[in-house]
Amino acid sequence: MRISDTIGLVLKNKDKNRVLSIEPDQTVYEALEKMAEYDVGALLVLSNRQLVGILSERDYARKGILIGQSARETRVHQIMTSPVFFVSPEHTVDECMTIMTQHRFRHLPVLLDEAVVGLVSIGDLVKWVISGQAQTIQALEGYITGAYPG
Secondary structure (H helix, E strand, O other): OOOOOEHHHHHHHOOOOOOOEEOOOOEHHHHHHHHHHHOOOEEEEEEOOEEEEEEEHHHHHHHHHOOOOOOOOOEHHHHOEOOOOOEOOOOEHHHHHHHHHHHOOOEEEEEEOOEEEEEEEHHHHHHHHHHHHHHHHHHHHHHHHOOOOO
16 A cells, blocks of 8 residues: 555545535535435435536635525526646556645545546545555564565
8 A cells, every 4th residue: 555556546445435526416415415425525426327517515615605695596507617627547556645635625536437436535645555554663673673565
């Protein structure tokens, strides 16, 4: 589990690699209900299976609440972020962390030939890196104490 690993590998090892989405004409309230149901902070916005945007809790807070729009009357397409940055499964953990840090967002869709195959969060990537560091520390401790078989 290294920062040079691919996002495809991260997705394969993710506990729940489900792609949660909403359509652009659904209400923001419906989107918020779905986020609450699945305990997630963002949904992909798909139209005819094509990625057209992303809606996050931050979008709602900044573009919905602050401008006084009702979640029950506002359509997802009115406040979603679009266009969306995305990566392919071949991108590395390090590349994705750099993109997310530079552009200040927490969710990154993964596309393969224009089809959505997953979504990674900054939390997924941090967890991946920490797991790799823990494995390295364990191996080094084993080597130092003579318990390392290599």
